[in-house]
Amino acid sequence: MDLYSVTLEGPAPWGFRLQGGKDFNMPLTVSRLTPGGKAAQQNVGVGDWVVSIDGVNAEGLTHVEAQNKIKACTDRLSLTLSR
Amino acid sequence: MTHIETSVIYNDQEYDQYEYMVQEEEWDRDLLLDPAWEKQQRKTFTAWCNSHLRKAGTQIENIEEDFRNGLKLMLLLEVISGERLPKPDRGKMRFHKIANVNKALDFIASKGVKLVSIGAEEIVDGNVKMTLGMIWTIILRFAIQDISVEGKNYAVIFIQFKTIIWKDGLAFCALIHRHRPDLIDYSKLNKDDPLGNLNLALEIAEKHLDIPKMLDAEDIVNTPKPDERAIMTYVSCFYHAFAGAEQAETAANRICKVLGVNQENEKLMEEYERLASQLLEWIRRTIPWLENRTPEKTMVSMQQKLEDFRDYRRMHKPPKVQEKCQLEINFNTLQTKLRISNRPAFMPSEGKMVSDIASAWQNLEQAEKGYEEWLLNEIRRLERLEHLAEKFRQKASIHESWAQDKEKILSRKDYESASLTEVRALLRKHEAFESDLAAHQDRVEQIAAIAQELNELDYHAVAEVNERCQRICDLWDKLGTMTQKRREALERTEKLLETIDQLFLEFAKRAAPFNNWMEGAMEDLQDMFIVHTVEEIQSLISAHEQFKATLPEADSERQAILGIQNEIQKISHSYNIVLSLTNPYSTIKSEGISAKWDKVKQLVPQRDQALQEELARQHSNERLRRQFAAQANVIGPWIQKKMEEIAHSSIEMSGTLEDQMTQLKQYEHVIVNYKPNIDKLEGDHQLIQESLIFDNKHTNYTMEHIRVGWELLLTTIARTMNEIETQILTRDAKGISQEQMNEFRASFNHFDRKKKGGMETDDFRACLISMGYDLGEVEFARIMTLVDPNGSGIVSFQSFIDFMTRETADTDTAEQVIASFRILAGDKPYILAEELRRELPPEQAQYCITRMPAYTGPGKAPGALDYSSFSTALYGESDL
Secondary structure, rough: OOOEEEEOOOOOOOEEEEEEEHHHHHHHHHEEOOOOOHHHHHHHHOOOOOEEEEEEEOOOOOOOHHHHHHOOOEEEEEEEEEO | OHHHHHHHHHOOOOOOOOHHHHHHHHHHHHOOOOOHHHHHHHHHHHHHHHHHHHHHHOOOOOOOHHOOOOOHHHHHHHHHHHHOOOOOOOOHHHHHHHHHHHHHHHHHHHHOOOOOOOOOHHHHHHOHHHHHHHHHHHHHHOOOOOOOOEOOOOOOHHHHHOEEEEEEEHHHHHHHHHHHHOOHHHHHHOOHHHHHHHHHHHHHHHHHHOOOOOOOOHHHHHOOOOOOHHHHHHHHHOOOOOOOHHHHHHHHHHHHHHHHHHHHHHHHHHHHHHHHHHHHHHHHHHHHHHHHOOOOOHHHHHHHHHHHHHHHHHHHHHHHHHHHHHHHHHHHHHHHHHHHOOOOOOOOOOOOOHHHHHHHHHHHHHHHHHHHHHHHHHHHHHHHHHHHHHHHHHHHHHHHHHHHHHHHHHHHHHHEEEEEEEEHHHHHHHHHHHHHHHHHHHHHHHHHHHHHHHHHOOOOOOOHHHHHHHHHHHHHHHHHHHHHHHHHHHHHHHHHHHHHHHHHHHHHHHHHHHHHHHHHHHHHHHHOOOOHHHHHHHHHHHHHHHHHHHHHHHHHHHHHHHHHHHHHHHHHHHHHHHHHOOOOOOOOOOHHHHHHHHHHHHHHHHHHHHHHHHHHOOOOOOHHHHHHHHHHHHHHHHHHHHHHHHHHHHOOOOOHHHHHHHHHHHHHHHHHHHHHHHHHHHHHHHHHHHHHOOOOOOOOHHHHHHHHHHHHHHHHHHHHHHHHHHHHHHHHHEEEHHHHHHHHHHHHHOOOOOOOEEHHHHHHHHHHOOOOOOOOOHHHHHHHHHOOOOOOOEEEHHHHHHHHHHHOOOOOOHHHHHHHHHHOOOOOOOHHHHEEEEEEEEHHHHHHHHHOOOOOOOOOOOOOOOOOHHHHOOOOOOEE
């Protein structure tokens, strides 16, 4: 369990697909990376769990909540992930 | 000075007497021829002889006659020479007379006088001329020749004799005046009165100078040339008188000197004697004072004595020392003087000798020394005495004040009503007192020692001291005895109290555990017990029996304890110990013990009864258990078997799904028919529960087990049937043939290693690989989330089939939904609420409107909703 943080410089798109959520009973994970995208550039991994979004714990967020949170970060997106 | 006087001034020169004598002899023959002179001579010479014979008590009247026998001649010679002649012959015969005269003449010759032509016979015969000549020779020799005045020879006068005018008498007067100016006032004399002058001189000479009138004044005056010899004789008398006077004066002087010296010496001797007496007297007076050894009482008076002694040394003695010194000096001086003046040494009178004085002085000094020593010793002694006396007083006072209240303290009976600790404290205090006493022992001894010393040193107030000392010693002894008594009493009391205390302790030691035991016993006897087995109750019963066996022992212990209490009371009564008999070590009373004991005795049979009742109950419980167990042991396995059969059948691939279904239905039927057994068991279980039986060792199956198993069975059969149904549905929906189904089944069974009816993750992975899926981890993970959405780690057959068929089937995906929404939105990237309401049923439209986020993309319009993110969110996927 490796925790690491990335800060992606805006604007969106960030270049990754988010999957999961409390309502799906699945952890929020990165299911796909856009090659050469911002997330890929910051060495985010496919299958990594999203632990916090912009400093807020992602555990317990529904998919839509997580999605909205990420969308709210326009200039800069800070994520803490776990490989 | 008159001319005459000057002529009388003496000449220093000395003339040889012999020369003069020879000259004189030559005159003799010539001059004797003058009868006037013979008369004068006769008178003068007679007077002269008489002046001397007078001293012998005889006289002559006729010069030629009275000397004829020679006796008076010899007498005369003796008188004028002062020497003894040989004894005269006392005969009357001529030859006797001649002999005597010869003796006289021999004597004269022996004096160095040459008697020329004077023979004894002529004298005896009465020859005037011869006799006068002889007398003149005598006079010359003894009267004139000897004359010396102040060491100067008068002889030279006679050479000038003739030149001197004697006739006017002034010469005589001058002569007198020269030697005795007080007798004649020369200035009043008249030169022209020779007779008067002569008579005056003769008168004075006779009266004052003891010179008889040897001359006749008229004869002298009237004779043109008076007889020289007579005048010379007379003048020689003057000279002798004066010389005598002078001699006498000298002699007198000498005598005076000698006498003076004598007197002086005598005075010195007297002085010496006087001083010596004085000194000796003083010494004699002083020595007793110095030898006085009466002691004084106080140091002050002694010091006064010392002061007096000092005064003596400083003031009184020094003059005496000086006196003694003076005395010595005087003595020495005196002795010296005496020695010088040829006197015998001074011999002080008896007791006043130098040695006496010296020894007396020595005694004095010794006495002084002794006295001083004594004084100092006495002062020291008195000082010491006073110091000691003071010390005694001080120490005695201190001691007395200390001892004052000790008597009272020692006679207290405070220990009679004191507790053990108090008595112990009193003992400690007493110990302290005893050591204090011991310390004071020293002091008492010191006091006694001081008193002793005061006695030895003869202190004047020693009686009082002794009395006080005695009082102190008596009190001391008394204190000693009292201390001892008190100690004994305290120790005795302590011992008793200790014994009692021990007993109390013993009581406490035994009563406490006994009390605890009793309380424990009481508690145990009343103990609520819950037993679930017969063995339990039986063990309780046997425990109880064991307990009952200990009762006799306990009873004896109880009696022993009570015995202790009695003992305590006995002791305190017999020794009159007036203290509260509360046991300091224990709050337990003997009454309490007795009460508890009775209670215990009471509880024992009660317990017996209770235990027996319980025993009966347990037995009945046991029976119920067995009953239950018997059934459960049958039912349990039956259910198990059935479960296995069902599982087996689902795994088995024999026959079609419908066949399986039928079989399952059969099972179901059997199961349903079996229900009454379960119910019965439930009934028994109820009983058991009512009897509060919680365990059953006769069977491993609990009701819960059975129940759960039963329900599981029911659910399993239902689920299995459901599964088959589902499979049928799936098969029908997806058009999977039976063979495919069997294939899936085979695969699944193959990789379901554990044969649980579900694959584990690894099994699934292996399965996929075997089917040709070359999966990366990411893809596999994705697939896992699909087949195992719950994350249970188990892939069910249904999921497996779903997965296997999904890949080929046309399923709704997020893209498809988005595509559907786009159509509804008229190819816009967003949709509007009214469009949703228009196309979808109101409920679902509302659902979308509520959940769709606002569209924030390019070309947005008011009220635009983002259906893309919504759709992806539906599938749990969003592209961000």
